[in-house]
Amino acid sequence: MKIEDREKAVAPGLVVNIERIFLMIKKRFREEFEQRIARIEGEVSKLRPFAKELEESEEKYAKLVENSPTGIYIDQGGYIVFANEKLANIYGYTREELIGIESWKLVHPEDRPLTNDRRKKRLRGKKVASEYEARGLTKQGYTIWIRRRNTNIEYQGKPAILGNAVDISRQKMAEEELRKKNEQLKNFIRIISHDLKNPLISVQGFSTRLLKHYGEKLGKKGKTYLEHVLTSGHKMEELVSDLLTWANMGNIVYRFEDTPSKDIIKRVIKELDHDLKGYDIELVQEDNFPVLTCDEKRIYQVFLNLVSNAIKYTRNTNSPRIEIGYRDVQKFHEFYVEDNGIGIEPKDQERIFEMFQRGKGGKGEEGIGLGLAIVQKIIGDHGGNVWVESEKNKGAIFYFTVPKNLTPNTKK
Numbered sequence: 552m553k554i555e556d557r558e559k560a561v562a563p564g565l566v567v568n569i570e571r572i573f574l575m576i577k578k579r580f581r582e583e584f585e586q587r588i589a590r591i592e593g594e595v596s597k598l599r600p601f602a603k604e605l606e607e608s609e610e611k612y613a614k615l616v617e618n619s620p621t622g623i624y625i626d627q628g629g630y631i632v633f634a635n636e637k638l639a640n641i642y643g644y645t646r647e648e649l650i651g652i653e654s655w656k657l658v659h660p661e662d663r664p665l666t667n668d669r670r671k672k673r674l675r676g677k678k679v680a681s682e683y684e685a686r687g688l689t690k691q692g693y694t695i696w697i698r699r700r701n702t703n704i705e706y707q708g709k710p711a712i713l714g715n716a717v718d719i720s721r722q723k724m725a726e727e728e729l730r731k732k733n734e735q736l737k738n739f740i741r742i743i744s745h746d747l748k749n750p751l752i753s754v755q756g757f758s759t760r761l762l763k764h765y766g767e768k769l770g771k772k773g774k775t776y777l778e779h780v781l782t783s784g785h786k787m788e789e790l791v792s793d794l795l796t797w798a799n800m801g802n803i804v805y806r807f808e809d810t811p812s813k814d815i816i817k818r819v820i821k822e823l824d825h826d827l828k829g830y831d832i833e834l835v836q837e838d839n840f841p842v843l844t845c846d847e848k849r850i851y852q853v854f855l856n857l858v859s860n861a862i863k864y865t866r867n868t869n870s871p872r873i874e875i876g877y878r879d880v881q882k883f884h885e886f887y888v889e890d891n892g893i894g895i896e897p898k899d900q901e902r903i904f905e906m907f908q909r910g911k912g913g914k915g916e917e918g919i920g921l922g923l924a925i926v927q928k929i930i931g932d933h934g935g936n937v938w939v940e941s942e943k944n945k946g947a948i949f950y951f952t953v954p955k956n957l958t959p960n961t962k963k
């Protein structure tokens with residue numbers, strides 16, 4: 552006899568009860584199931600607008616990437632796995648050709664170590680500048696200049712690099728052209744200045760001798776004329792010297808050494824002593840000048856230009872006064888040269904640091920507007936800053952800083 556038959560035989564009422572209970576349970580489950588389905592449907596209908604938004608946003612981003620004027624790509628494991636149309640245009644490939652290509656093939660052979668090193672470091676999570684310039688190689692074998700911007704991303708679950716590439720070849724060509732023209736101009740100025748120096752020395756030398764040995768014979772008027780020749784010769788000497796310094800600026804190899812700034816300032820004052828005394832200028836100096844890691848010759852030039860200017864633009868004021876001072880400003884040494892001269896109008900205060908730019912006060916004084924440009928270049932090359940605070944007719948304070956962390960004997 553089967554078990555069920557046995558049960559039916561033993562307790563026929565029990566089977567009926569079990570069936571009823573089973574039906575009840577089934578009903579409960581169905582109800583609960585239906586409720587759950589309804590709840591899920593509710594949730595889904597709430598999410599539906601977001602799904603649409605997501606779809607729209609994906610479409611928007613796809614359009615942005617496709618129409619971008621910048622080349623956009625994804626590099627995964629050293630292969631291009633995504634590229635937009637612009638990137639294909641830049642490198643002269645079709646998009647289909649680009650997908651799957653090894654990314655090093657898009658880089659100029661000489662710049663491959665650089666880009667490879669950056670890629671490895673970036674993927675290892677090391678800090679690398681996200682933007683840099685490197686040469687690229689087109690399918691046709693032409694060299695192009697590319698400005699790249701890279702970001703780490705996850706693409707299809709694996710780490711990858713999202714890259715932006717802008718073709719800057721035209722800009723680079725223009726820069727190179729400009730650099731060559733500038734170099735030609737500097738060479739020309741170097742030759743002219745050299746050629747001018749010798750006749751100038753003769754004019755100065757013979758005028759001085761003439762004044763010394765024949766001054767009495769020349770009479771008062773003759774002596775005055777000769778003194779004018781000497782003054783003009785001196786001015787011309789300064790102009791030629793400014794031009795030569797400027798023309799040689801690009802070729803400077805900086806040597807940073809520990810130098811007491813007190814000694815540099817002392818030499819500058821000695822050099823300008825004649826003018827300081829001649830114009831009866833009161834000179835005030837602080838006594839806290841530090842040891843400076845710098846290129847001594849260049850910083851001498853900086854002080855010389857600033858103090859010469861202070862003399863030049865102060866000498867005709869009442870009670871002319873020049874002060875040279877120093878402040879310790881955390882990571883920087885800060886120097887200043889202050890005068891009580893003619894001052895500088897606010898609108899001129901930035902412009903005067905540019906080459907061949909002179910302020911209103913500069914008219915009538917000797918100079919060609921190179922002194923401050925030279926100062927700015929030298930200070931910039933030392934990693935510092937230079938600026939001025941001034942009011943018209945209330946004097947000027949020129950400040951400059953030099954970082955304390957320069958390493959001696961560093962070549963730049």
Ligand code: ADP
Pocket residue numbers: 856860861864890892893894895903904908909910911912913914917918919920921922923924946947
């Ligand atoms: P230059 O003195 O040959 O004109 P600089 O480059 O040394 O060239 O200076 C640029 C201009 O800045 C000057 O023409 C002058 O107008 C202004 N300037 C510089 N130093 C001072 C100063 N100490 N006081 C007033 N004006 C100044």
